[in-house]
Amino acid sequence: MTANNLVAGITSAAIPEIVPAGGIVSIDTFKQNGTAITNTNGNITLAANQTYSVVYKANVGSQGVSMGVSTGLFLNGSIIPGTNSAGTVGSNVNDSFALSGNTIITTDSTADILTLRNTSGATELFGASSISVIKLA
Numbered sequence: 115m116t117a118n119n120l121v122a123g124i125t126s127a128a129i130p131e132i133v134p135a136g137g138i139v140s141i142d143t144f145k146q147n148g149t150a151i152t153n154t155n156g157n158i159t160l161a162a163n164q165t166y167s168v169v170y171k172a173n174v175g176s177q178g179v180s181m182g183v184s185t186g187l188f189l190n191g192s193i194i195p196g197t198n199s200a201g202t203v204g205s206n207v208n209d210s211f212a213l214s215g216n217t218i219i220t221t222d223s224t225a226d227i228l229t230l231r232n233t234s235g236a237t238e239l240f241g242a243s244s245i246s247v248i249k250l251a
Contacts, residue, residue, distance in 0.1 A: 117147060117148045117249075118147060118148030118149070118150035118151055118161075118248075118249035119145075119146070119147050119148070119151065119246070119247065119248045119249065120143060120145070120146045120147075120151040120152070120153060120158065120245075120246070120247045121143075121144045121145045121146075121244065121245075121246050121247075122141040122142060122143045122144055122153050122156075122158070122244065122245050123141050123142065123144060123242070123243055123244030123245065124139070124140075124141055124142070124240060124241065124242060124243045124244075130175050130239035130240055130241045131239070131240045131241075132237060132238075132239060132240075133231075133232040133237065133238050133239075133240050134232065134237045135232060135234060135235050135236055135237060135238075136231060136232065136233070137231060137232050138155075138156045138157065138229045138230070138231055139156055139172065139185070139229075139230045139231065139232065139240050139243060140155045140156040141153065141155075141156045141230070141243065141244070141245060144244075148249070149161070150164055150249045151166070151247050151249060156229055156230065157227050157228075157229060158227065158228040158229065158245070158247060159225050159226070159227055159228075160219065160221050160225060160226045160227075160228055160247070161221065161225055161249075162221050162222065162223050162224050162225050162226075163221060163222070163223060164220070164221050164249050164250075164251065165218065165219070165220045165221075165249070165250045165251045166218070166219045166220075166221075166247055166248065166249055166250060167216070167217075167218055167246075167247070167248045167250055168187060168216060168217050168218075168219060168228065168245065168246070168247050169214075169215075169216040169245070169246045170185070170187065170197075170214060170215055170216070170230050170243070170244065170245040170246075171212060171213070171214045171243060171244055171245075172185045172199075172212070172213045172214070172230065172240055172243040173210045173211070173212050173213075173240070173241040173242045173243055174203055174210060174211050174213060174238050174239065174240055174241070175203065175207075175209070175210045175238075175239040175240075175241050176203045176204055176205060176206060176207055176208070176209040176210065176239075177207075177238075177239060178205060178207050179205050180202060180203065180204055180205040181202065181203060181234075181236065182200060182201070182202050182234055183200065183201055183202070183203050183211055183213065183234050183238055184198060184199060184200035184201075184213065184232075184233040184234045185198070185199055185213045185215070185230060185231065185232060185233055186198035186199070186215065186230075186231060186233045187215060187217060187228060187229070187230055187231075188228070188229045188230075188231050189219060189226050189227070189228055190226055190227055191227075193231075193233070194217050194219070196215075196217065197215040197216070197217050198215065198233055199213035199214055199215045200213070200233075200234075201213060210241060218250070228247070230243070230245055
C-alpha cells in the first residue's frame, strides 16, 4: 500500500446522518497513512503538486417516500465533472440506494479541499458511506 492514503466514512450506519441539500457528508477517518491527505469533518485536504485516486460509496436511505437521491465529489467547492451519481430510493423506510463514483485528481501549487456532497435538491439520510483517497504520485 502507498505511503499516503486515507479511508474515511460514516461511523454508524445504524444512525443515519441527516445532510441538507448541497451539504457536506461529514465523515470520520478510519485509517490514515502519511501527511499528504487529512480529513476534518468531511473536508479532505489534499497536499499540493500531487495526483490522487478517489473512490466513494454512499448509501442513502428512504424517508418514507420514493424520491431521487444524488451525490458528487467537489474540489474547492466546485463539482468534479463525472463524479455525480443519482438514483431513486423507494418509499419503504428500510429502502436504501447505493451511489458511487471515482476520479483522478491532480492538485496545483496549493492544497485543495475535497468533499462528498448531497447534490439532490432535498435533505437526505446517509447511512454506511465511505471515501478512499490514495496518493499516486
